[in-house]
Amino acid sequence: MGNGENITGQELHEKVVESVTAIKNGPKVLNLYMDVCARCGTCAEVCPVYQGEPTELRNPVVRSDFIRGIYKKYTTTSGKLLGSMVGASDFDGDMKKWVDSFYECTGCRRCATYCPFGIDNSVITRKGRAIADATGYTPDTMKKVVQTSLDTCNTDGASPEAFKASIDFLEEEMKDEHGVDIKIPVDVVGAEYFYVPPSGDVLVNPEATTGIAKVFYVLGMQDKWTMSSKCFDGANYGLFTGNDGHMKADNKPYVEEAKRFGAKYMFMGECGHAYRIMKMMMEKGKWWGDLPFKVINCMEWTADRIKEGKLEFDKSKNPMPVTYHDPCNFGRSCGIVEDPRVILEAACEDFRDMTPNRGENWCCGGGGGLSAMDDIRDFRMKVSSVKKMEQVKATGAKYVATACSNCKRQFMQLIESHNADFAVGGVHDMLSRSILINGKAAERVDWEG
Amino acid sequence: MNDYIFMFFPYITLLVFVLGVVIRIRAWAKSPQPGKMTLFPATQGTEVPGVIKEALFFPSLFKGDKTLWSFSWIFHATLALIFIGHIRVFTDFPALWAALNINADNMSATSGGIAGILVMATLILLLFRRFFVGRVREISNLADYFALVLVLAVIITGNMMRFSGHHFDLELTRAYFSSMLTFSFSAMVVPADTIFRAHFLLVQLLFVYIPFSKILHFGGIFFTQTLVKQS
Numbered sequence: 001m002g003n004g005e006n007i008t009g010q011e012l013h014e015k016v017v018e019s020v021t022a023i024k025n026g027p028k029v030l031n032l033y034m035d036v037c038a039r040c041g042t043c044a045e046v047c048p049v050y051q052g053e054p055t056e057l058r059n060p061v062v063r064s065d066f067i068r069g070i071y072k073k074y075t076t077t078s079g080k081l082l083g084s085m086v087g088a089s090d091f092d093g094d095m096k097k098w099v100d101s102f103y104e105c106t107g108c109r110r111c112a113t114y115c116p117f118g119i120d121n122s123v124i125t126r127k128g129r130a131i132a133d134a135t136g137y138t139p140d141t142m143k144k145v146v147q148t149s150l151d152t153c154n155t156d157g158a159s160p161e162a163f164k165a166s167i168d169f170l171e172e173e174m175k176d177e178h179g180v181d182i183k184i185p186v187d188v189v190g191a192e193y194f195y196v197p198p199s200g201d202v203l204v205n206p207e208a209t210t211g212i213a214k215v216f217y218v219l220g221m222q223d224k225w226t227m228s229s230k231c232f233d234g235a236n237y238g239l240f241t242g243n244d245g246h247m248k249a250d251n252k253p254y255v256e257e258a259k260r261f262g263a264k265y266m267f268m269g270e271c272g273h274a275y276r277i278m279k280m281m282m283e284k285g286k287w288w289g290d291l292p293f294k295v296i297n298c299m300e301w302t303a304d305r306i307k308e309g310k311l312e313f314d315k316s317k318n319p320m321p322v323t324y325h326d327p328c329n330f331g332r333s334c335g336i337v338e339d340p341r342v343i344l345e346a347a348c349e350d351f352r353d354m355t356p357n358r359g360e361n362w363c364c365g366g367g368g369g370l371s372a373m374d375d376i377r378d379f380r381m382k383v384s385s386v387k388k389m390e391q392v393k394a395t396g397a398k399y400v401a402t403a404c405s406n407c408k409r410q411f412m413q414l415i416e417s418h419n420a421d422f423a424v425g426g427v428h429d430m431l432s433r434s435i436l437i438n439g440k441a442a443e444r445v446d447w448e449g
Numbered sequence: 450m451n452d453y454i455f456m457f458f459p460y461i462t463l464l465v466f467v468l469g470v471v472i473r474i475r476a477w478a479k480s481p482q483p484g485k486m487t488l489f490p491a492t493q494g495t496e497v498p499g500v501i502k503e504a505l506f507f508p509s510l511f512k513g514d515k516t517l518w519s520f521s522w523i524f525h526a527t528l529a530l531i532f533i534g535h536i537r538v539f540t541d542f543p544a545l546w547a548a549l550n551i552n553a554d555n556m557s558a559t560s561g562g563i564a565g566i567l568v569m570a571t572l573i574l575l576l577f578r579r580f581f582v583g584r585v586r587e588i589s590n591l592a593d594y595f596a597l598v599l600v601l602a603v604i605i606t607g608n609m610m611r612f613s614g615h616h617f618d619l620e621l622t623r624a625y626f627s628s629m630l631t632f633s634f635s636a637m638v639v640p641a642d643t644i645f646r647a648h649f650l651l652v653q654l655l656f657v658y659i660p661f662s663k664i665l666h667f668g669g670i671f672f673t674q675t676l677v678k679q680s
Contacts (some may be wrong), residue, residue, distance in 0.1 A: 028482035029676055035473075036669030039593050040521070041585035042513045054584065061588040078592075078661050085591040086662075112488055114513025116503070116521075117670050118677040120486055285484045335489030359490045360512070 006136035009093075016091045019131045020070040030127060033119050034071045037061065043111035043121060048363045049104055052383035060111050063101050064124040065089070067131075095137050102128035103139060103376065106384055107240070107368030108328040113359060125368070130242030138241050141373045146237045146246055153253050154199045154233035155372075163229050166202050170210055177442035182217045184209065184227060191226035194258045195298070196278075197269025199233035200405035201426065208270050211428030214435050215302055218311055225267065231257040234274025235405065240369030248287060251277060255288050268297040270403035270426050272329030279334060299330075299403060299427060303339035306346045314441040317434040318348040323397035324427070325354070325388070325411070326361040327404035335359075340403055340427045347430040354391045362387040364402075366410030380410060381417045389414060392422065400424045455639040455646065459629060462653040469660020470668065477672050488677040499678040504670050520578070524571035527564045531607075534561050538619070539626045558611070565608045572601050596664055599655055606648035617642065 007015060023030045043060040044050040050058045057063070069089030072079030079088030105125040112120035132138055138146075148157040167184050174182040185191060193216075201208040216225050231254045238247025258266050268275040278295045282288070305311050324344055330336045337358040344351045356362070365385030370376060392400055400411055400422055411424035434441050502508055507525075511518045537557060546553040576597045579589045610617045621640050628637040640646070659665055 026481040028477065028480035028672070029486055031480040032477055032669055032673050032676070035477075036663070036666050036673050038663055038666045039585075039588050040510075040514075040517060041582065041588060042510060042517060044584040044588075046513050050584070056587045059584055059587055065588070076661075082592075087590040087592055109488065112486075112677055114509050116507050116510040117666065117673040118488065118503070118509065119673055120488075120677065123486065280487070281484065331490075332488055335487075337490055359488065 006095075012095065012135055013091055013093060015135055016131055017070060017074055019127075019134065020067055020091075021074045023067075023071055023127075024075055029120070029123055033064070033121075033124055034068050036117050037064070037068070037119055038117070040116070042114055042116065043119070046110050046114045048106060048108060048110065048365060048387050049384045052365070052386035057097075057101055058104060058383075060105070060121040063105060063128075064121050066098060066101065067124055067128055095132065095135065098128065099132045099137050099139065102132065103142075103368075103370065103373070104379065104384070105368060106328075106363045106365060106370055108363035109332045110328070110360075110363060113332060122368070126239075126242045128242070129240070130244075133241045133243045138243075139373060139375065141375055142237060142241055142369060145369075145372055146241055146243070146250075149233070149235065149237060149250050150246065153231050153250075155235045155237065156199045156203060156233070158199060158203060160229035163202060163232055166206065167227070170202075170206050170213070174210055174213065178214075178437045178440070179443075180217075180437060182210075182213050182437070183222050184213045185223070185225060186227050186229050188223075188226035189261050191224060191261055192264045193221075193225035193267040194261050194263035194265065194293070195225055195227050195267045195269060196231065196234040196254060196274065197227075198235050198271035198274060198405040200408065201269050201271070202227075202232055204405070205408060205425055205429065207429035207432045208426035209428075211426070211430075211432030211435070212269070212298055212302075214432055214437060215305065215311065215428075218435065218437060219305065226261060226263075228257045228261075234268060234271050234278065236274060236277050237369055237372075239273055239277055247277065247281075251282055251287065254278075255282070255291070258291075258293050263293050266293050266295045267301065268295065270298065270405075270428065272327035272331075272334070272404040273406075275336070276329045276333045297334075297336060297339075299336055299339040299343060302428065302431065303342035306342055311346070311431075312436040313347050313431075313434045314436060315347065315349045315434055317441045318399075318430050319350070320348075320398040321350045321352055321396055322348040322399045322401055322430065323352050323354050323392065323395045324357075325364060325392070325400050325402040325407055326358055327402055327407050328361070328363050328367050330403055331361055332359050336403075340401070343427050343431055344401055347434045352395045352397060354395045354397075362391055364388050364407045364410045365414075366406050369406070371406035371410045377413065381414060385410065385414055389418065389420070393420075398422050399430070401427050401430055403427050452639045455649070456629075456634060456637055458650075458653060462656050466656040466659060469657075470665065473660055473665060474668055477669065482676070485680065486676045487679050489679075496675060496678045496680045500671055500674040503674045517578070520571050520574045524568060524575060527568040527571070531561070531564050531568060534564070538622055539630070540623070562611055565604065565611060569601070569604045569608060572597065572604060576601065592662065596658075596662060599651070599658065603648065603651045603655055606644055606651060609644050610642075610648065613644065615642075615644065617645065 023034060039061060047060050069087060070091055072088035073090055078086045102125050107122035107125055109120050109122050112118050145155050149155045167186055171184055197209055216222055236247055236250045238250050266278060268278055275297045283295045322344055324340055326337060365380050365388055370380060402408060408424050507518055507522055579585050618640060625638060625640055
């Protein structure tokens with residue numbers, strides 16, 4: 001299990017070939033993807049990276065062929081006999097090219113949506129990254145995030161004290177806004193709902209968290225939920241480096257914390273990949289056996305309360321045109337697409353969808369963990385985001401709501417580097433600005449930017 | 450000597466094809482998978498009907514690339530029709546034709562003729578696409594061209610039997626296959642028709658090649674699509 005020293009030469013070659021040929025023994029998904037591709041090029045037609053700037057190395061099939069070629073050469077009769085004529089190739093020792101390429105795929109799974117076979121190139125990308133990780137070649141920026149998260153349980157390396165200070169600040173803010181005490185409970189054993197946001201929603205864009213606190217307040221459930229001063233960041237970069245061991249190690253304290261609280265619900269915040277790991281992988285895959293709690297997410301929960309008529313809004317607090325960017329992990333991978341729209345329709349005067357949307361949405365260009373990599377910022381600003389920016393501009397929206405800290409970071413940098421005339425934030429941010437508490441919305445005007 | 454090839458090769462071909470396909474599909478089916486890879490939203494359809502829809506109509510491809518969809522769907526649909534039409538080379542259903550008041554030979558000449566042209570035209574378009582569309586050319590290797598050219602050769606020899614004006618003896622061919630199916634080697638007469646022989650050899654080459662190539666995507670699609678559809 002990775003993050004060791006870089007290995008080179010013959011040893012590297014052997015390790016790469018060994019990892020690729022191991023696909024023979026599963027998983028089924030990779031096994032099939034080595035064999036079934038008809039090489040029709042549809043993935044390139046719908047890929048945000050290839051469409052941003054089409055170069056051969058950015059063609060999803062060319063990237064996947066790094067692995068498929070080795071697999072063919074070492075495990076198939078035709079590959080052994082006919083070599084490159086049937087697309088078999090050997091590992092050329094160029095790990096830099098390998099890493100650069102696999103860290104240019106945003107893992108958005110858009111290719112899988114349009115591929116006639118449903119081939120998900122992000123699975124091959126993750127395998128490529130796993131091989132890089134096992135040989136010590138994960139980019140330093142990513143290594144650092146993983147290590148920080150394993151050491152401190154959050155990707156920012158923030159201490160429990162810093163976290164509590166932020167929470168105190170947010171409670172004061174809400175007092176100023178509404179004149180009442182709206183609590184953000186911390187470390188409450190016995191709480192039913194254990195709120196797990198991305199750390200960004202406490203430290204960087206905390207309005208989503210105040211929005212959620214206000215919903216609990218309005219429902220009279222202030223004593224029913226809690227945050228943890230140790231586990232306040234669902235982000236888990238083991239998904240992005242392809243290291244299953246890290247992914248599970250990062251996940252475990254959160255499950256233990258939920259059990260310690262005796263929570264009935266692991267209440268996931270606005271973070272697509274965190275929810276995907278908890279819901280689609282950890283819970284469904286029974287990583288830790290049967291659980292005493294259920295994984296839900298804040299958007300489906302709030303949307304249900306809105307549909308029940310339990311929340312009221314003053315939409316005039318959000319008069320500007322607002323659009324929603326479907327984070328790939330929430331949309332394509334978890335099917336959470338209607339709930340954020342229910343919230344935004346309720347909280348904003350002028351909600352507009354971009355086209356295409358939901359499961360067909362274009363990636364922001366920062367998916368697959370790329371958003372955290374400032375070493376490829378130029379690529380993210382000029383290549384992987386081209387389609388997204390076209391889409392957003394076409395809506396004329398002045399605020400892009402999205403439920404993912406990585407998408408938000410990507411958008412913030414895009415706004416800066418393109419001098420774009422819109423702001424970005426969360427879904428519950430819009431709710432926080434317009435929800436009625438005792439009949440009144442928040443008293444604040446300085447919401448620009 | 451030539452005749453012996455046509456007497457025994459078909460059995461070997463069939464054996465290689467069936468065994469090859471079974472071994473490959475078994476390997477896929479038995480390979481362990483920790484969880485599903487579900488893609489949303491569910492408008493793509495749930496598991497069984499969704500996968501069947503993908504296999505019959507290629508809806509995902511339709512959304513992604515309409516030009517390719519039209520070439521590809523017409524090609525595959527016509528190929529399926531032609532495959533079914535070949536049943537008449539092995540047997541016939543005179544009672545059915547009488548009941549429907551159809552002249553089977555005329556019908557097969559018309560529909561088979563149209564299908565032969567369509568399947569050839571769409572295949573040539575697919576081949577052109579491989580040559581001239583950048584994103585497809587850069588991922589094409591010799592095996593990709595070989596598959597298309599081999600199928601094209603099968604189609605061209607098939608069309609030659611219908612269109613070149615030379616007489617194709619259906620009765621004789623049917624008798625040949627009939628004695629093959631009943632293992633009556635002493636009674637077996639291999640048609641002398643050169644175009645038929647070329648066509649039949651190419652078809653056999655194709656069938657032997659299928660289990661070892663990406664052409665088996667017609668089997669793989671059921672597995673790959675199941676993984677991304679909701680259960």
